[in-house]
Amino acid sequence: MAGYRLQATRDSKNAAVAADLLLLVFARCASLAARPLLSCGLRPVACSLSLFLVSSSVFGGVLPDDRADALYHRYEGGGVTIHGPSVLVRKKMAEKYSISANYYMDMVTSASIDVETSGASEYKEERKQYSLSFDYLRGKTTYSLSYTSSEENDYEAETFSFGISQDLFGDLTTISMGFSKGADVVMRTTRDTTTGQRIVDPTFEQDIERWSYRVGVSQILTKNLIATLGLEVITDEGYLNNPYRSYRFVRPEDDRKFALATEIYPRTRTSNAVALNAKYYLSYRAALQGGYRFFSDTWGIRADTYHIGYTHPLGNTPWIFEVSYRFYDQGAADFYRDLFDRVDQQNFMARDKELSTFKSHTLRIGASYEFLRDGTGFFKKASANVFFDRISFDYEDFRDARYSMLDEADPAFRPAGSEPLYKFDANVLQIFVSAWF
Amino acid sequence: MAKYAKRERSTNTLPTAYSLQPAACAQLRGALALAALLALSACGNIEPWVKPYEREALADPIMSFDAHPISTAYTHHVFEAREGARGALGSAGGGCGCN
Numbered sequence: 001m002a003g004y005r006l007q008a009t010r011d012s013k014n015a016a017v018a019a020d021l022l023l024l025v026f027a028r029c030a031s032l033a034a035r036p037l038l039s040c041g042l043r044p045v046a047c048s049l050s051l052f053l054v055s056s057s058v059f060g061g062v063l064p065d066d067r068a069d070a071l072y073h074r075y076e077g078g079g080v081t082i083h084g085p086s087v088l089v090r091k092k093m094a095e096k097y098s099i100s101a102n103y104y105m106d107m108v109t110s111a112s113i114d115v116e117t118s119g120a121s122e123y124k125e126e127r128k129q130y131s132l133s134f135d136y137l138r139g140k141t142t143y144s145l146s147y148t149s150s151e152e153n154d155y156e157a158e159t160f161s162f163g164i165s166q167d168l169f170g171d172l173t174t175i176s177m178g179f180s181k182g183a184d185v186v187m188r189t190t191r192d193t194t195t196g197q198r199i200v201d202p203t204f205e206q207d208i209e210r211w212s213y214r215v216g217v218s219q220i221l222t223k224n225l226i227a228t229l230g231l232e233v234i235t236d237e238g239y240l241n242n243p244y245r246s247y248r249f250v251r252p253e254d255d256r257k258f259a260l261a262t263e264i265y266p267r268t269r270t271s272n273a274v275a276l277n278a279k280y281y282l283s284y285r286a287a288l289q290g291g292y293r294f295f296s297d298t299w300g301i302r303a304d305t306y307h308i309g310y311t312h313p314l315g316n317t318p319w320i321f322e323v324s325y326r327f328y329d330q331g332a333a334d335f336y337r338d339l340f341d342r343v344d345q346q347n348f349m350a351r352d353k354e355l356s357t358f359k360s361h362t363l364r365i366g367a368s369y370e371f372l373r374d375g376t377g378f379f380k381k382a383s384a385n386v387f388f389d390r391i392s393f394d395y396e397d398f399r400d401a402r403y404s405m406l407d408e409a410d411p412a413f414r415p416a417g418s419e420p421l422y423k424f425d426a427n428v429l430q431i432f433v434s435a436w437f
Numbered sequence: 438m439a440k441y442a443k444r445e446r447s448t449n450t451l452p453t454a455y456s457l458q459p460a461a462c463a464q465l466r467g468a469l470a471l472a473a474l475l476a477l478s479a480c481g482n483i484e485p486w487v488k489p490y491e492r493e494a495l496a497d498p499i500m501s502f503d504a505h506p507i508s509t510a511y512t513h514h515v516f517e518a519r520e521g522a523r524g525a526l527g528s529a530g531g532g533c534g535c536n
Binding site (some may be wrong): 047069073076086088102104135169170171172212214220221222223224226228230231232233247250271272273274275277279281285286287291293295297299301303305311313320328330333354360362368385387389391393428430432 | 446458484486487488489491492494495497499500505506507508510511512515516519520521522523524525526
């Protein structure tokens with residue numbers, strides 16, 4: 001096996017390759033995470049983000065490079081603005097151990113269609129997330145442990161994760177598996193009748209338990225082609241509702257209007273996802289990437305995700321440009337309806353547009369500029385990066401209920417159930433600096 | 438109901454599978470064990486068809502599925518918060534929590 005080991009002079013580059021090969025399996029430690037439980041239509045995912053960061057540091061045979069990243073993110077779309085920082089630091093010790101830590105924050109201002117339909121007014125809130133992971137490399141096997149904590153005023157989440165990966169066949173193949181266990185506490189806010197301030201409702205507290213099981217394999221297929229295949233099963237049990245969101249039904253006394261009632265979800269959900277990704281090196285030094293993911297769950301949702309991307313370094317300059325396109329196509333949950341015929345029509349009722357039938361298109365452009373390429377002092381190299389995504393959501397059975405909330409004399413008024421289908425575009429900006437040391 | 442029906446049909450097929458003669462069962466188990474052994478043995482002898490010195494292109498940073506982990510994680514977060522699907526995110530995806 002020693003004969004297959006990479007030469008020392010190539011170690012750093014090959015470390016990056018090996019890291020990529022295992023990415024798929026751990027790319028979704030965040031899976032425990034939780035579906036976004038939304039307060040008045042918005043609730044940051046509990047712990048997915050940093051779990052991903054933590055888990056993506058698990059590689060077979062090599063540990064990730066020492067690096068630090070600082071990112072500013074901003075999302076605007078559908079009446080929602082979310083922005084904030086994220087900081088990630090990774091450090092190796094004795095080439096056998098690696099520690100990484102991540103801090104992430106969402107600062108939210110929301111007047112989404114859900115908020116408007118519910119009659120609530122714009123609100124602001126914050127979410128903070130901390131994570132810590134530890135990796136241990138022994139031979140060609142890497143063991144990983146991680147912990148993530150997410151806090152909001154009305155939602156708390158903790159997740160523990162374990163992973164193991166192994167390089168095989170002269171490092172052409174890497175297999176890996178992982179397990180995560182999460183526990184969430186769902187609360188809700190209410191308005192204090194005496195002070196008028198929003199406070200956490202002392203009469204409402206619910207739990208969610210989450211389990212995630214992952215297996216994956218990555219494979220070098222040719223000198224220019226690598227591919228990854230991953231499978232993940234996630235099970236949730238507990239209060240999976242959004243305590244703020246309502247379904248709507250035809251108002252009995254006026255079928256041109258609707259009324260609202262609190263959604264009712266099943267208390268369990270199990271999902272399966274399998275993803276295949278590949279990347280091909282083009283001879284003039286560029287990279288072409290493609291991927292597909294199939295998803296289904298016990299709520300009746302089925303989704304297909306397609307992705308292609310192209311990376312192009314600009315000659316020998318420090319510039320690298322990226323462009324990619326992503327297409328997502330989802331079928332609705334069995335208990336989703338835009339407008340129910342009456343209150344309590346069935347056991348489970350939802351009008352979360354994330355559970356509806358819709359498609360989304362995402363176009364990305366990005367640029368990276370490398371500096372300190374020859375290293376200086378403490379740093380080996382660094383890069384400055386800007387990515388911009390334009391996402392278009394087109395819902396096929398989620399209508400813009402604001403039209404039927406208008407006065408019937410208003411020319412724009414539409415009766416409930418015949419409003420225009422909802423759609424919106426979102427702009428996502430990321431600006432970040434990376435430094436290797 | 439379809440799921441239950443399927444399960445029932447599946448259960449009904451089990452006696453057929455186990456109604457083989459004991460000798461046949463033993464032969465089947467032996468064959469499976471031999472196949473597994475051969476498979477494992479073959480795995481041990483697999484020669485890497487892409488040698489380490491042929492992986493220069495694969496080692497190029499532009500071939501990384503995740504050259505920017507902090508960005509990839511955020512992107513996954515953005516999508517996850519707005520889609521019903523989840524899990525098995527590799528080189529693409531996202532997740533935040535906002536509607």
